[in-house]
Every structure is written in C-alpha cells, then in structure tokens.
Amino acid sequence: MGRSSTAESEDGVVSAESPLSNDGDNFCGSSSGGAVMKKGPWTSAEDAILVEYVKRHGEGNWNAVQKHTGLARCGKSCRLRWANHLRPNLKKGAFTSEEERLIIELHAKMGNKWARMAAHLPGRTDNEIKNYWNTRVKRCQRAGLPLYPPDLCQHLLPESQQQLSPPRIYGGDKACDILQSNGYRAPDIGFNNFNILTFAPEVRGVPGSISMGNGFASPHSYGFVPQTIGVSERAREPDEPMSDYGSGGVNEAPTFNRAQTDSCVDKSFQFGLCVSYDTDHTKKLLSSGVNQDTPFMSDVIYSASEHFANAQKSELPSLQYQDTGLGVWDPPPESFDSLVQSPPLSGPLPSHCPSPGSSGLLEDLIYEAKALRKLENHPSAWATSSNVSHGKVTDGSGFKTCSTEFKGYIDPNSPSCNSMGSLFNRYTPTTGRLLEDDVTMHHVKSEVFDPSWIVGTESKVDYMRPDAILGSCWVEQSGLASKQRGSTTDSTVPLQGDTSASASTWGFTSCPWNIMPAVCQISDVP
DNA sequence: AACCATCCCAACCGCTGTGAC
DNA sequence: GGTCACAGCGGTTGGGATGGT
Incomplete structure (x- = not known):
C-alpha cells in the first residue's frame, strides 16, 4: 500500500529523484536512451499514462512505453505495474476462502510457481499469491502450524506416492531400491554424507525443497530443509517438476550414487521426505527389497526430479501430485489410510x-x-x-x-x-x-x-x-528395524x-x- | 499517547527463457 | 552458435499500516 499508486505525495511528474536510480543493471536502473528511469511508487498520473498507452498499443513491447509516452519508467516496471495493478479484471481485496484453499492446493502441487498458480486464479496476480503465501508461511511458522491442511495432506499424498519414485538409498555399501515397481528409476542417493535433522528455520543458503508428504511440505515454513550447500547458481525447474518422470518416454529419474554424492553436496539437493506408515511395515519393506538397515530412509519418498543433481536453488516442495482436477479434494483412498497410520495404533x-x-x-x-x-x-x-x-x-x-x-x-x-x-x-x-x-x-x-x-x-x-511426525516415524521404524536386526550395521549408523x-x-x-x-x-x- | 513489533504488499532486483538477428 | 533485447519469474526489500504493550 505504501508504495501504491495512491501515494499522491509524489507530483506525478516523471522524475528521477529516487536514490535507487541507476543502481540496477537490468531493471530500471538502466536508462533508456539516456533518460533516467524513475523508481518507487507509481503516481496516478503515471498510471494514467500507462493505461492510455496500453489502450492504444496493447500489452507488450514495454520498453517502448518510455519512448512513446515519455514515461520515465522502464519497460519492466511498466509491465509489472500493468500486470499487478492496472490491467482490467483484476480482483482486488482479500482472498476468498475458496481462493485460499486453491492457493494451498496449488502450492502443494506446484511449489513456488506463482505465475502458474495465478493462472488458476483469475484476477489474481502472482505477486498477490506470493505475498499471501509468504504471509501464510510466516504465520504457520510462528504458530507451529502446518502449511497444508490435513485433508490436503491426506488427499494428495497418495497421489504423489503413486507418482514419485522412491530413492535408491545407499546404506553403506548396500543400495536400497525401495520401490521400483512404478517403472521409474529411482535416484541413488548416498546418505553417508547426510545428517538427518529435524528442523532448520535458518537455512544455510537457500530455502530447500523437501516434500513432507504428510503435508509438511514446506521447508520454508517448517524448516524441513535440506541444507543446500554451495548454492551459487540458479536452475529453473520445469513447469511440471514431477511429471518429468511420468510424462516422458523415459521414466528415469536422475541417478545418484555414492560417487556422485560428493559432488552433489555442492549443489542444491532437492528432495522430499515422505514418511509413510504401512500397516505391515516390515512386510512392505521386505517385499519391496528395502534394506531394513536403513529404517528411516526406507520410507523416504523423494520429490525427485532431474534437478536432484543440478538444481541450484531449491524450490519449495510440493506434494507434487498429479493434477486430478483443481478444487477437488477427494476423500483419501482406503489404502492411504493404512499408509499414513501407524500400525501399532x-x-x-x-x-x-x-x-x-x-x-x-x-x-x-x-x-x-x-x-x-x-x-x-x-x-x-x-x-x-x-x-x-x-x-x-x-x-x-x-x-x-x-x-x-x-x-x-x-x-x-x-x-x-x-x-x-x-x-x-x-x-x-x-x-x-x-x-x-x-x-x-x-x-x-x-x-x-x-x-x-x-x-x-x-x-x-x-x-x-510435523517434525515430530517425521521423528516418530523414524523412531518407530528404527525401533522396528532394530528389533528385527538386532543391530545397525550399515553406514547410516x-x-x-x-x-x-x-x-x-x-x-x-x-x-x-x-x-x-x-x-x-x-x-x-x- | 508513545513506543515497539509485526503485518502487509507494492516495487525492486537478479536471474533465466525465448526469439530475432 | 553467439549476441542482444525483451518478457517473465521468483525472491527480497522497504515503508506505511496495524496491533499490542
């Protein structure tokens, strides 16, 4: 608000009084034809100029705005102003419950793909959604509450589990193929270099992306953050992060192996943890070839994508479920109930x-x-x-x-x-x-x-x-596995x-x- | 009433993707 | 294939608004 166009304190005449002018390299700091671009809040006069320009010339070619109108705003700024405030059919005001719900669901699906999310919310901008989500994250973090409502957690997880390929986990020398039945090739991940932790509000580097399939999908908010190390570059994610595996002819996730692990530590490492329960945990592990020496990670399900190996910046995770229709919160399948519930209960x-x-x-x-x-x-x-x-x-x-x-x-x-x-x-x-x-x-x-x-x-x-859940899962599984094997032998010790x-x-x-x-x-x- | 902390959000910034040349 | 300009995306920031003490 403070910087909105309603800030009439400015004279509306293009000027370059902002001390920030010219400090950017490719935003508005750069001049256009030698003219210094103005920064800061838009005035109503500037808005009017921009609106008039768009009426005449249509959207796009934003850098031409300054040429045609003399508006001392860079194209980027014009585009933003138009997209976020001036374009018609913009919805103003607070998000409705339905919109909030949709945002949550979309975020569970997409992660921080604000523009894509905005496409599902007519009249809303990516900036709005982003701001909303950031606010939500803060609130949740502060209150210790989940980002995702439980029904979403329950409804989306099974879908994601169907899609996601679990990791191939290295427990020492033992590679643990958890689930290969979906036809995907799971990434091989060395855990010798990992510490499994529970919470990290302070992220070293950038926010990680970890999918707590149970709904604690946001490292941002709950700190389920794989420590991203050596993040220096940015790698974009494809629009459909997880569909990469399912859509293409090559259902193959990037492979991690121990040799790769060392190099991987230099890169953003994005994955999700999905601690799941099975009513017959042991049987499941055995049948799926899981090395029970890795009780914790045996139930890890990755939000794996090809970005494992080279993603430089972790995205917020998502439950990464298949798009089964927005706004539909199907009841969880029976199988999922058993999946998420602890056997002893x-x-x-x-x-x-x-x-x-x-x-x-x-x-x-x-x-x-x-x-x-x-x-x-x-x-x-x-x-x-x-x-x-x-x-x-x-x-x-x-x-x-x-x-x-x-x-x-x-x-x-x-x-x-x-x-x-x-x-x-x-x-x-x-x-x-x-x-x-x-x-x-x-x-x-x-x-x-x-x-x-x-x-x-x-x-x-x-x-x-959420961390307790994770912890409890692990402890439980660890205890179970421990009972069965008597001792821990692999390198996950x-x-x-x-x-x-x-x-x-x-x-x-x-x-x-x-x-x-x-x-x-x-x-x-x- | 004054102060402080937090919220909120518009705008900025840096980066990548894409298409034209 | 390299370069450039432009469009767009996502993260961050700054400052007014708001609420609590």
Whole structure:
C-alpha cells in the first residue's frame, strides 16, 4: 500500500529523484536512451499514462512505453505495474476462502510457481499469491502450524506416492531400491554424507525443497530443509517438476550414487521426505527389497526430479501430485489410510498434519496461533492436567482431562470453530489409547506448549508438530528395524545412532522449535 | 499517547527463457 | 552458435499500516 499508486505525495511528474536510480543493471536502473528511469511508487498520473498507452498499443513491447509516452519508467516496471495493478479484471481485496484453499492446493502441487498458480486464479496476480503465501508461511511458522491442511495432506499424498519414485538409498555399501515397481528409476542417493535433522528455520543458503508428504511440505515454513550447500547458481525447474518422470518416454529419474554424492553436496539437493506408515511395515519393506538397515530412509519418498543433481536453488516442495482436477479434494483412498497410520495404533491416528481440525486457511491459522498463544500464557492448563507431565503421559485420561481443559481456550470466534480444544480432541481421542499404545512414539516439545510436557527418554508424539511426525516415524521404524536386526550395521549408523538413543540423537526429544536442524543435511560440506 | 513489533504488499532486483538477428 | 533485447519469474526489500504493550 505504501508504495501504491495512491501515494499522491509524489507530483506525478516523471522524475528521477529516487536514490535507487541507476543502481540496477537490468531493471530500471538502466536508462533508456539516456533518460533516467524513475523508481518507487507509481503516481496516478503515471498510471494514467500507462493505461492510455496500453489502450492504444496493447500489452507488450514495454520498453517502448518510455519512448512513446515519455514515461520515465522502464519497460519492466511498466509491465509489472500493468500486470499487478492496472490491467482490467483484476480482483482486488482479500482472498476468498475458496481462493485460499486453491492457493494451498496449488502450492502443494506446484511449489513456488506463482505465475502458474495465478493462472488458476483469475484476477489474481502472482505477486498477490506470493505475498499471501509468504504471509501464510510466516504465520504457520510462528504458530507451529502446518502449511497444508490435513485433508490436503491426506488427499494428495497418495497421489504423489503413486507418482514419485522412491530413492535408491545407499546404506553403506548396500543400495536400497525401495520401490521400483512404478517403472521409474529411482535416484541413488548416498546418505553417508547426510545428517538427518529435524528442523532448520535458518537455512544455510537457500530455502530447500523437501516434500513432507504428510503435508509438511514446506521447508520454508517448517524448516524441513535440506541444507543446500554451495548454492551459487540458479536452475529453473520445469513447469511440471514431477511429471518429468511420468510424462516422458523415459521414466528415469536422475541417478545418484555414492560417487556422485560428493559432488552433489555442492549443489542444491532437492528432495522430499515422505514418511509413510504401512500397516505391515516390515512386510512392505521386505517385499519391496528395502534394506531394513536403513529404517528411516526406507520410507523416504523423494520429490525427485532431474534437478536432484543440478538444481541450484531449491524450490519449495510440493506434494507434487498429479493434477486430478483443481478444487477437488477427494476423500483419501482406503489404502492411504493404512499408509499414513501407524500400525501399532488401534484407533484412528490423526493426520500427520499438526492441525487436522483446521481448514488450513490463513484465517484459521490466525485463530489457532492465538489459541496457542493463550495456551502459552496459561501453561497451568497443561500443568494441572496432572497426567501430562514431564514427558510422560501416564494415562489416557490425562489427555482427556487435558483436552477438556483445553476447551477452555476455545475461541468461539474461530472462523471454522477450529479451536485448540477441538484440535486437541482430534489428536487425542477420548479413548485414551491413542498415544498410550505406541510406546515407540516420541514427543517433540512444541514451543507453544508448556515446558513441562517435555519428553523424557520415552515420550509421546506431539502431532501438532510435523517434525515430530517425521521423528516418530523414524523412531518407530528404527525401533522396528532394530528389533528385527538386532543391530545397525550399515553406514547410516552415524546418522541413526543407537536406536534406543535415537530420539535424542535425532533431536526428537526436547528441542526448541526454532532451532531444530533441518531434516536432512549434508554433513561434510566444505 | 508513545513506543515497539509485526503485518502487509507494492516495487525492486537478479536471474533465466525465448526469439530475432 | 553467439549476441542482444525483451518478457517473465521468483525472491527480497522497504515503508506505511496495524496491533499490542
């Protein structure tokens, strides 16, 4: 707003008073025919000139605007101004719920492809969408809430899983072909150089792209960021990142191998983690040829693309699902239910998305954040839920109690009635069995929750936390694999650590939300 | 009321892609 | 094939607006 054309403080006469003038090389700093290009907010007079020009000459040839009209704006600036503010049929005002929903879905699909997303939102500009998303990311990050609503997570993941080829994982000398059945050739990835981390709000380099198939798809917002190392160049992604594999005659993802890994560390490494559960995890692993020595990565599904090897800048991830029709949020297939649910649980496991009760819309996120803040300001609510204390939930009723008390924080004004109370209820079924049953689950402390609910060596998963999901998955799988093999033998040991200590090793214990490391990090980076 | 932090968004910047020459 | 100009994309910035203390 501050820089909008409505800033009438300017005289409307083209001038070059901006101190920024000429400091750019190919934007407006460059002069056109020796004329210094103006920068800064557009005036209504300038707008009028531009509109008149477009009326006469049509869009395009923006560099000619200055020649024809004397407008001291570079073509680039003119194009932007026209596209973002002056062109007809532009929708102004806040995004509607439908639009928000669509944006979320589109982002899950496309990642940060604002222009493509804008194409699906008539009257909206890529800039608007980008701004909206950035705001959303901030909010979600701040509140510890998911970027993607749970239903989206659930609906899109199976599709993405159908599409994506899992990685070929190297556990030491063992190559682990996880799934080759889809006809794709999975990338070979060496993990010797990786640290599997959980959260990295501060990204070294550029934002990575990691697809948490469960909906934590944004490293931007949740820090599931593969540490991008040595990012110095930019490589564009194709318009359909994942369709690269499915559409072409060559269903072959780039291959990673250990030899490549070292070189890969110099490049942006984009991949997604999709921690999935299977009701028969072991069987699945065995049947798919997965090396069980790599329990964690065995369930990794890559948002792989040819950019693995050379993408210089990671895009935000996406769930990367097939375009099955916008606006359609199909119910998840049965198979997916079993996929995302942890086997030991007898009851329905909540979505991995931290906020299953949320519509995921920005408005709801605000309310959730507020609710969480309230909670933060009233930690006694947790403390007094006596059964929830210091990392141990001793009793399902404790959750019940806690849940009940949580209701006290319900904000009746919540746009979708997605109060924390309701959220809590969803995560902690009143059966009291949910978390109790899964002794391998580990809780990750959320900064918004009471410190007393910190894990011990044995604790519970905080489903409000995407990293916790990841962590719990790994821990669970790690434990499972450990039971089966007795010891960890492959080269992922340095990553995994001892299974019994995995929680702490991986930071699944108490770890400040904002200082968690990234999910994956290449450790021996120069 | 004053101060501060955060939000919001228009505009800028740097880069890549594409087509013409 | 190389160069140039232009179009477009995505990330970042700057400053007014807003809300909280």
